[in-house]
Amino acid sequence: MSRSKVPSASWLPKLVVAPSFLLSFFFIYGLIAWNGYLSLSASHMLPNYDFVGFSNYADLFDNDRFHVALKNMLIFGVLFIGGAMALGLLLAILLDQKIRAEGVLRTVYLYPMAISFIVTGTAWKWILNPGLGIEHLVQSWGFPNFQFDWLVDDQHAIYCVVIAGIWQASGFVMALFLAGLRGIDDSIIKAAQIDGASLPRIYWRIVVPSLRPVFFSTLMVVSHLSIKSFDLVIALTSGGPGYSTDLPATFMYAMSFSRGQVAMGAASATIMLCMVAAIVVPYLYSELRTKK
């Protein structure tokens, strides 16, 4: 672009974006560093800037509640990511079969994504409650011994979070896969059909492999969602019974804002940052590099 024509061209754009970029970089990187420092400090009820080194991290990894949060993260992460990806892919493939009412079905599958996790949690809490919810419903169908009390059972409550999470997110995965399926060249599929390949075989051999890039970006999005999960647990179980459904995000919140363990809260936030960064940074790097 010729700059001589517009004298303001060289400095005006920079000046215009400078305030919001400076603020954003302070917000992202400045506050990450600040939080990092807090995690190395002697903060308890209030931030305190005396340096104590890595002892908060040592305490964190000795903390039984944090172990529970990590274990739940693993259970929730694997089942939620696996469940939402599998269901989303299935729905996308089914919807891709030239369904007449595709628009309506897609709207139905995706609407949970438009509502708050707090709403989802409140609704599922009522559905899953052992008194008047599903348990009562199935008993009234003539199975008086049916029991379903996972929500109040500390061994199983985390699976309730998984169920509600998959309900909310699988439509989103479907939308991403459907966009990917629509990008596949129809003529390849036609050619395979003419060669006599069966439909499942075409999907398994041609369609699913060509979804690879979409698969990885979807996996990335769903995984970072699972690490950030917070609202759903709060609304559905409040982390309970006890702290049996704590995830790192609810642990961080409890330590920082109700237990007066600011430094440990900051340390657990740093651990969450590392988990997300391990997934997102390689992804962003490859995305931005291939574009050039």
Next chain:
Amino acid sequence: MSPRSLTWHRVILWTVLILFAIWFLTPLYVMIVTSLKDMDQIRGGSLLSLPTSLNFGSWNKAWDQACTGTDCGGLKPYFMNSVYMVVPAVAISTTIGCINGYVLSKWRFRGSEVMFAMLLFGVFMPMQVVLLPMSQVLGYFGIASSIVGLIVMHVLAGIPSTTLFFRNYYVGLPDELIKAAMLDGAGFWRILWRVVLPLSTPILVVTLIWQFTNIWNDFLYGVVFSGADSKPITVGLNNLANTTSSVKEYNVDMAAALIAALPTLFVYVVAGKYFVRGLTAGAVKG
């Protein structure tokens, strides 16, 4: 494939599709019927049974009488807080994103791509990592526990995604348009106003809906940064549903949950296409 096996395929396909539709719709159905029952019907009937008589009392109660903790004003004040928070936060974050995207696509300078990449990390980072320092910052400026503080938080958290949306959209606009306008003597702002903005309606709608949905549905910042009289709707709903002091009124809980969900559900039903585009644009960088 023979026509007969084709028909069978379609039958199975449709059965599966409809079963899934039922699975997705059941919670909404349960919320609606529960909100219309009184407590006797809830105890006497089952989760799925229809209300024997329509009863909007729980909607009234959820709106302006239900108790959250000690205060019994229903969801109304929280709903209004959310409105006062959402409107400026969406407007400001969208405006900034639009200008940033315009510069990052049409007025690139040395280092602008790196800055964009650095900004992108803000789309994905777990916000837990900024909560503690941010509460210090908001306190320093005297806007902790206020709606203004929440607006600032939402704008800062939203800039990376709004910038991403506009930048990726503007990359697709031909540079010739800008060059032609420059030859006509138009400057930076004039080109944005006269050439770029008139072409921006789709991405503007996508971004507005995206930001509206996210900010309305946010719970994390709401619960951390709000004070007694600035709590947003999600916090109000959670407090209401988790109040354990009295008898559990599930009908009021469900009416409250529906009230909290209605604004975003309405936008989704009216403009779902744009919402889906926002979802996919946030995930797959093009």
